[in-house]
Amino acid sequence: MSEAAIIQDIGSNYEYGFHDVEKSVFKSGRGLTREIVETISEMKGEPDWMRQFRLKALDIFLKKPMPTFGNTALLNAIDFDNIFYYVKPSDRAEKSWDDVPDDIKNTFNKIGIPEAEQKFLAGVSAQYDSEVVYHKMRSSLVDQGVIFLDMDTGVREHPDIVKKYISTVIPIADNKFSALNSAVWSGGSFIYVPEGVHVEIPLQAYFRINTENMGQFERTLIIADKGSRVHYIEGCTAPVYTTDSLHSAVVELIAMEGAHLRYTTIQNWSKNVYNLVTKRAVAYKNATVEWVDGNLGSKLTMKYPAIFLMGEGARGETLSVAFAGKDQHQDAGAKMVHCAPNTTSTVLSKSISKDGGRATYRGLVEVQKGCHGAKSNVRCDALLMDEESRTDTYPTMKIDEPGVSIEHEATVSKVGQEQLFYLMSRGLSEGEATTMIVNGFFEPFAKELPLEYAVELNRLIQLEMEGSVG
Amino acid sequence: MSQPLLEVRDLHASVEGKEILKGVSLTVNRGQIHALMGPNGSGKSTLSCVLMGHPTYEVTGGEVLYKGKDLLEMAADERARAGVFLAFQYPVAIPGVTMVNFLRSSLKALRGEDIKPAEFRKAFKEKLAELNIDESFATRYVNDGFSGGEKKRFEMLQMSLIKPELAIMDETDSGLDIDALRIVSDNVNKMRGPDMGVLLITHYVRILNHIEPDVVHVMVDGRIALTGGKELAHKLEAQGYDWLTKSKEEVAASV
Numbered sequence: 001m002s003e004a005a006i007i008q009d010i011g012s013n014y015e016y017g018f019h020d021v022e023k024s025v026f027k028s029g030r031g032l033t034r035e036i037v038e039t040i041s042e043m044k045g046e047p048d049w050m051r052q053f054r055l056k057a058l059d060i061f062l063k064k065p066m067p068t069f070g071n072t073a074l075l076n077a078i079d080f081d082n083i084f085y086y087v088k089p090s091d092r093a094e095k096s097w098d099d100v101p102d103d104i105k106n107t108f109n110k111i112g113i114p115e116a117e118q119k120f121l122a123g124v125s126a127q128y129d130s131e132v133v134y135h136k137m138r139s140s141l142v143d144q145g146v147i148f149l150d151m152d153t154g155v156r157e158h159p160d161i162v163k164k165y166i167s168t169v170i171p172i173a174d175n176k177f178s179a180l181n182s183a184v185w186s187g188g189s190f191i192y193v194p195e196g197v198h199v200e201i202p203l204q205a206y207f208r209i210n211t212e213n214m215g216q217f218e219r220t221l222i223i224a225d226k227g228s229r230v231h232y233i234e235g236c237t238a239p240v241y242t243t244d245s246l247h248s249a250v251v252e253l254i255a256m257e258g259a260h261l262r263y264t265t266i267q268n269w270s271k272n273v274y275n276l277v278t279k280r281a282v283a284y285k286n287a288t289v290e291w292v293d294g295n296l297g298s299k300l301t302m303k304y305p306a307i308f309l310m311g312e313g314a315r316g317e318t319l320s321v322a323f324a325g326k327d328q329h330q331d332a333g334a335k336m337v338h339c340a341p342n343t344t345s346t347v348l349s350k351s352i353s354k355d356g357g358r359a360t361y362r363g364l365v366e367v368q369k370g371c372h373g374a375k376s377n378v379r380c381d382a383l384l385m386d387e388e389s390r391t392d393t394y395p396t397m398k399i400d401e402p403g404v405s406i407e408h409e410a411t412v413s414k415v416g417q418e419q420l421f422y423l424m425s426r427g428l429s430e431g432e433a434t435t436m437i438v439n440g441f442f443e444p445f446a447k448e449l450p451l452e453y454a455v456e457l458n459r460l461i462q463l464e465m466e467g468s469v470g
Numbered sequence: 471m472s473q474p475l476l477e478v479r480d481l482h483a484s485v486e487g488k489e490i491l492k493g494v495s496l497t498v499n500r501g502q503i504h505a506l507m508g509p510n511g512s513g514k515s516t517l518s519c520v521l522m523g524h525p526t527y528e529v530t531g532g533e534v535l536y537k538g539k540d541l542l543e544m545a546a547d548e549r550a551r552a553g554v555f556l557a558f559q560y561p562v563a564i565p566g567v568t569m570v571n572f573l574r575s576s577l578k579a580l581r582g583e584d585i586k587p588a589e590f591r592k593a594f595k596e597k598l599a600e601l602n603i604d605e606s607f608a609t610r611y612v613n614d615g616f617s618g619g620e621k622k623r624f625e626m627l628q629m630s631l632i633k634p635e636l637a638i639m640d641e642t643d644s645g646l647d648i649d650a651l652r653i654v655s656d657n658v659n660k661m662r663g664p665d666m667g668v669l670l671i672t673h674y675v676r677i678l679n680h681i682e683p684d685v686v687h688v689m690v691d692g693r694i695a696l697t698g699g700k701e702l703a704h705k706l707e708a709q710g711y712d713w714l715t716k717s718k719e720e721v722a723a724s725v
Contacts, residue, residue, distance in 0.1 A: 427579035440566025
């Protein structure tokens with residue numbers, strides 16, 4: 001490729017930017033009304049308690065102010081009246097890809113979901129706009145009593161469990177977007193892993209937005225019962241449009257005594273998607289919760305996965321990477337709240353800002369009174385690729401117990417000219433050298449991913465980096 | 471006589487507007503080892519950076535021909551692919567990138583094709599043994615947390631895997647203990663041959679007791695003040711550099 005062609009290519013390397021011709025079976029009008037909320041509930045055939053839940057949430061959403069932190073200029077530019085809140089692409093979630101409508105099936109083929117399912121996943125859920133269009137789990141897990149369903153089916157088939165736990169981790173009124181999600185949620189995953197059951201290979205959900213100006217509001221609830229283990233992975237992409245879409249999920253995790261729950265996200269939305277997500281976990285005695293959170297795409301991401309360490313010996317870990325390129329702001333972080341003695345938390349956040357992109361780490365470590373023996377270690381590394389880009393760190397600490405061990409370390413580095421020169425003096429082109437440095441920077445994150453995802457992450461970074469170096 | 475490997479003609483270079491090289495000229499032929507000596511701050515390392523194509527240094531005059539071609543026109547990676555190698559005085563760390571990944575990527579870029587895993591493993595193991603480097607290096611990150619001596623030995627390992635035509639060694643001897651110095655010197659002597667030219671930059675004569683140079687240059691204040699045979703090195707060892715900071719005429723008179 002000539003230099004001019006390469007420069008032209010900047011920012012146009014997003015390979016999931018295609019879209020299908022819209023063929024939804026139902027599409028709400030633009031904007032949010034009580035009528036739309038009631039229609040969603042009715043079309044889903046929900047029990048009255050869920051309908052009431054939604055309507056209560058709508059009232060809260062309408063009253064709640066917008067967040068006053070983060071990128072308020074971008075937040076306030078969201079036009080809630082221009083969004084389609086519910087777009088139903090097909091009649092039901094299928095158990096065989098053959099039954100999924102062709103366009104949609106082809107889209108997921110291009111993204112590689114059926115192939116990944118065969119190779120290394122225990123179960124797959126594929127959501128397209130508002131609804132899950134494909135859903136399947138290996139029968140061996142069904143036999144062990146594992147429940148992995150789309151959330152709508154969860155409400156229908158396991159109302160007792162859903163009713164007991166939903167919004168217990170994230171109250172409807174937590175923030176404006178959790179209220180919005182509670183009012184218009186559709187899709188997402190419902191998972192229950194029975195006591196002592198180890199799900200050894202990951203379950204994956206894949207989220208795809210197709211419709212322009214779409215609002216996708218999936219709702220996920222995962223309950224890992226005593227001594228169980230599960231790893232859930234989510235991936236997301238969307239077409240490139242000139243106008244914005246909104247993705248606003250609520251994810252609640254519950255890890256009972258001794259459970260081990262890992263939640264991995266590879267977020268690769270196109271650069272016209274607002275990604276405003278509330279994710280929170282509770283970890284009871286000796287339980288472990290891990291958020292592995294990769295943010296590569298979106299226009300604005302605001303997401304601070306939280307872990308409430310509720311029982312003695314509970315452990316929380318957040319490992320996050322953010323890539324902020326041209327016209328992107330990744331405002332991400334982690335919250336660790338120590339509510340019991342001898343709890344530990346670790347946060348490793350790594351961000352890269354490039355071509356004027358902006359990365360923000362926003363974090364909280366709280367140790368409540370009486371939590372003796374609590375330990376927390378937070379490390380934020382930011383890498384700046386050029387002078388136009390920006391990185392900020394906003395760590396907050398509330399420590400109400402004396403004698404606990406709290407460490408916080410933050411570094412900012414620039415892709416050194418010396419590093420580039422060293423690698424180029426060994427024959428690597430500038431693009432190859434930059435990619436190598438960036439991949440190295442992300443290595444602590446990549447090595448926590450299943451191999452296939454680590455390879456994918458490296459490939460995505462290569463696309464982002466190499467196309468844009470002149 | 472065949473074409474010189476490297477011809478530097480009246481080279482001037484600046485960094486941040488300050489002139490460091492003030493007219494350097496020297497010629498290295500294939501098969502020769504040239505020692506470039508001189509006091510600290512005389513411009514030796516600047517010359518090595520300029521020859522490799524470091525973007526911070528601005529060439530303000532003169533020319534450099536490598537195998538008859540304009541070297542200054544080429545980017546650092548092109549120079550590397552043309553056969554130029556710089557053993558760095560202070561190699562930088564690349565965290566998260568393993569030595570093996572780095573070496574294989576480098577060899578692939580230099581050769582234009584993938585090196586076969588078996589071939590690579592064999593060559594890599596041999597060099598580790600020759601340079602007395604522990605095998606655990608393979609999975610360590612490039613120069614990350616290495617001691618000064620480890621970094622220098624790793625530079626030598628790269629040089630012997632890459633087999634350059636023109637090797638510029640920038641104070642490879644500094645920071646090496648006597649055993650490491652012998653290992654590094656043995657390695658250079660082993661590579662020495664009719665095809666490779668070496669520009670060996672050093673502050674001390676010590677390494678020249680192990681690697682016998684064909685030509686010795688002395689650089690003072692951005693110029694080659696003096697060129698001679700290996701006996702010049704011994705004179706420097708005995709007398710230091712002070713006498714060279716006198717005027718050119720005095721220097722010429724004192725030889």
